Amino acid sequence: MGKTTIIxxxxxxxxGKSLFASTVYQQLVAELGSDGIAILAEDAYYRDQTHLSLEQRQLTNYDHPSAFEHKLLAKHLQQLRDGKSIEMPQYSYTTHTRLAETIPVSPGRVVMVEGILLLSDPELREHFDISVFMDTPLDICLLRRMQRDLEERGRSISSITEQYQATVRPAFFEFILPSKQFADLVVTRGGQNEIAIDLIQSKIRQLLAE
Structure with missing residues (x-):
């Protein structure tokens, strides 16, 4: 299969992480075919909480590194690099825990993973060939988050704003923003920055050719 590039x-x-990833994905599929690309989401690696009641799960700080099973994600990234398939967990935003089912992911020449805290974890950073940080103003992020959570996750305005003030915004300044220093490329204007997408494409081609 050749060298694997992990982004x-x-x-x-x-x-704009998901939009950026999907745009890069579509372009890579055109070049490599869908069998050559694997995509992981950090959200899938939220810890299993089936041992907790729904009320207890709602108290979890989902923006803190401890909410994620990063060691499992790191293990899966290494397995994909080694040419082995993995079973990616599935997470429910309704029940706030993992589902019983998993999603099989085959190795590819390009593996993309997107998530809020990927660059805050030293062990995870060792697995990345290319690191991108989406530098979008917080007010824009909040508006997008409100629209998404209202339309897709059945949340209320009050629950969204309470969570944002209690955990999302503090975690951004404590963990996410400091991790920007570890990015190879800082992308402005959300997920529609065509220049940044072209740069990533060029770097991927270079790495795959080595």
Whole structure:
């Protein structure tokens, strides 16, 4: 299969990570075919909380590094680099815990992973060939987050704003923003920065050719 290039796309919640990843993905599929690319989401690696009641799960700080099972994510990234398939967990935003089902992910020449705290973890950083940080103003992120959570996750305005003030915003300044220093590329204007996408494409081609 050749060398595997692992790309991390980090940044604040609703900063445009998913849009950026999907745009890069579509272009890579056109070049490599869908079998050559694997995509992981850090959110899938939220810790299993089936041992807790729903009320207790709602108290979890989902913006803190301890909420994620990063060691499992690191293990899966290494397995994909070694040419082995993995079973990626699935997480429910409704029940706030993992589902019983997993998603099989086959290794590819390009592995993309997106999430808020990827660059804050030293062990994870060792696995990334390219690290991208989406640098989007917090007010834009908040507006996007409100629209997403209202339309897709059934949240109320009050619950969104309470969580944002209690955990999302503090975690951004404590963990996410400081991790920007570890990015190879800082991307402005959300996920629609075509120049940044072209730069990533060029670097991927270079790494794959080595």
């Amino acid at each position: 991390a796309i980090a940044g604040a919640s609703a900063s």
